[in-house]
Amino acid sequence: MSEALKNDRFLRALRREPTDTTPVWIMRQAGRYLPEYRATREKAGNFMALAQNPELACEVTLQPLDRFELDAAILFSDILTIPDAMGLGLSFAAGEGPRFAHPLRERAQIEKLAVPDMDGELRYVMDAVSLIRRELKGRVPLIGFSGSPWTLACYMVEGQGSRDFARLKALCFSDPALAHQLLDTLSRSVTAYLVAQAHAGAQALMVFDTWGGLLGPAAFREFSLRHMQQVVAGIKADPVARELPVVLFSKGANAHLAALADTGCAGLGVDWTIDLADARAAVADRVALQGNLDPALLQAPPEVLLREVRAVMDSYGKGPGHIFNLGHGVTPEVDPEQVRRLVDEVHRHGRVLRA
Template sequence: MAAETDRPLLNDRFLRALRREPTDTTPVWVMRQAGRYLPEYRAVRARAGSFMALAKTPELACEVTLQPLRRFPLDAAILFSDILTVPDAMGLGLSFAQGEGPRFAHPLRRREDILRLAVPDMDGELRYVMDAVRLIRRELAGRVPLIGFSGSPWTLACYMVEGAGSRDFAAAKALCWNDPALAHRLLDVLARSVAAYLAAQAAAGAQALMVFDTWGGLLAPAAFREFSLRAMAQVVALLADDAQARSLPVILFSKGAGQHLAALADTGCAALGVDWTLDLADARRAVADRVALQGNLDPTVLKAAPAVIREQVRTVMDSYGPPIGHVFNLGHGITPDVDPEHVAVLVDEVHAYGRVLRAG
């Protein structure tokens, strides 16, 4: 990797924005930018035979990571993987049923199930992820930075306890109320695992790291601070102690947790993702410009007419205000039914209007 990591970036505006440095225009990437809305992705997915085969084959994961960059002038690539790779490596047996989402063969049903968990071997069960990172960095050839990622400890715990997706993850919440010490035991091993996983991605060549706290917003305020925020702060602190990872910006995205932005900024992260339910002006005031912000167009806007997409892009960018420290993104992941041409409109408008804003 030495030659790849030493290669200068041809486009560094994403990393500059995360450092709150001036950029020539606003950088943009899209959550789930490699996915089912692209026909070329669907073709590779069909060839792989299953989602897990696709994710666990570095050459195929590399291919779908690069697909959106061939279509759109995006400012970052994000590793194609899944947020649940860590619990899969812990032996829970992840699979994806057609149309049903993730499912674990061995969910955490007993106290003993939690007590036996340990940080997985990054060079063993998760080597395929690091191989994909290395391959993607090589194929990117310095074109744009590569983002590595993980699910947050709380989000991983939700799936591991429930065994599958859920509207409210009541079993995970019940664990917190009935046995908070055991819940913290689970979250601690997950925080250490997530930090080790992200540090390994950094060592393999990732240039920014993101934590997806998809289900943080399900928790009441006090519970969020105890069971989600605390574990994410632990991850950020552990990354700051890692020789490879400490220089990389960390982005935290906690969906539905807008009221906690100030506390999330206190973790020492470089940036916060913001979902579409919060005005970026309010988000910026909440964090007092201590961190960069990423977001936050409602994903369903991409199903509107191109003129509406352009209008809504400008609305989001105007809401943010003076454009230092803003990475444009959706407020959550792109949906499979979006026309790729609408993504092209979004990317073009972000770059064009970003230059207008900087021209004063």
């Protein structure tokens, strides 16, 4: 897969190299806000059947690129594929989010966990990556991703979504050695998973630490940051994956941006609760920044949306290293025309900033 990229803005921005305009992609850009996605999901029968079918996963990955002038594609999958491959029995109830049939509630369950076989239970993911990369034909780079060890553990111990994931936090404080055993197994699993995606054709890798912000400062460093560092180091040890930029997105962890930048990642996702100028100062321009429009603004009047898009870009300021994105994923209620307005305005205003 050595085809030349027709649009390399995203990768250039991650290297903090000059670009003709600001690159943009959107978390959950393939999703329920698109009628064509809803039609494909209905054809598949349910979310898991869609995610585990490489042809259909490829189809929905490409759908937003056929509508919008996006600068990157991201693999259509779910952050919980690893624990599902470990035998926890993932399912999605309508309107209720993910559930595991076999949550981790006993020491023996944690001690029995092993790194899944990337050519076995997770082969469908690698097949999807390879197919998407071929079908892109160099239009834009392809992002592979995983949930972070901490975030995966949150769901695996709780068994479903939660506002505070108190079960895992209690385990960390009552039996930190067992918690680290779980997180270490997940760190090795996430590393193997992302390395396999790199070998399958991904051109950048992202780690979603969705629930890192639930932890206090010391606990974040011990139970989240430490294991993301382990993942980045493992990626850097692979001769193929080490060439790919890694982006870490730890939602709600803005106080730790400098420490996250120290992991050796190329970029950091930033949520909407911090000004990008402050985030840029915190990392001292050592890494690229991705973000950080509040997703709710996609439901604001068009003139408000465009004003706030420009405000985010102006906050980052001039110079390389900004990738426009939302501070979290696009929501199902959004009008696709609002996404078009956002993407077009990012490219327009990005050229103004470079004039």
